[in-house]
Structure formats: C-alpha cells, structure tokens
Amino acid sequence: MRVTEKGQVTIPKNVRSNLGIDSGSEVEFVLRDGEAVLRRVQPSSKEAERRVQELVNHLRRQQGSMSLGDMTGDEFYRLLRD
Template identity: 45%
Template structure:
C-alpha cells in the first residue's frame, strides 16, 4: 500500500468486506506495539441474520487480551472467586 501526498490509503476490498465497511463508515487508526490497527468506529453495515456466521468469522482475532489465555482473561474479568471456597 502506498500513502498518497494527501496522506490517504485505499483499504483493500477484501478487508473492507471482512470489516463490513463502506462509504460513510467511520474508521480510526490506533497505534500499538505491533504498528497500527484499523478500527471500525461507526457506520458498518448491519449483519443479516443469514450472514451471522460470516459476521462472527470477520470478528475472529480482533480482540486483544494482552497475551493472556482465555482462562486467564476470564479470571481477570470476573475477579477473585474466593467467595466460592472449597467444601
């Protein structure tokens, strides 16, 4: 991809389709330790009920847990479960 003199880039069609974005969609670029990520802010087209599996697949890998496993993340999210105790 090449940046134009106006600082613009064209988002490839396969990525636009995967993110469900089109004219009028609002996106942002977020810098992190890996580089930059394109984030859909608003304006994505709503998924049709028949297309839920495709929508779900398009979201795969878009959530950053900061290197935690799913179990570690759920423990962090739920907080301490000391109240459960052991019988």
C-alpha cells in the first residue's frame, strides 16, 4: 500500500468492514512497539445518546406521513407479505 504525498492511505474494504468503519467514522492510530495500530473510535455515550434521540425525533416526524393512495392498510400489509 502506497502513501500519498499528503500522507493518506486507503483502508482496504475488508479492514473497514471488520472494524465497522463507515463514511464519517472516527479512527485513530495508536503507536505500539514501533507499529501503528488503526482502531475505530467509539462515540462517547453522550454522542450515542444524541444520535439515538436524533433518530427517534426523525421517526416521530415521519409518523403518519406515508400515503397509501387508495389502498387500505390491510391491502398494503398483504402486498408486503406477498
């Protein structure tokens, strides 16, 4: 793996997947015995709580906003099951 002039490298997909790194994830390098270890930074509990609350608020705003057109709820659920 080659380092760019800006000191950047691409994290291989299998490493990102195994570490749970997505776009926007925070990572850090830790130096251990002359090696650099990459690890995902866990969001703080306050940050995690904020994200959960953000999701809950979003879901509440969406409540009752879906239009089924002329379809009844039963017809819609039948369509989902088929």
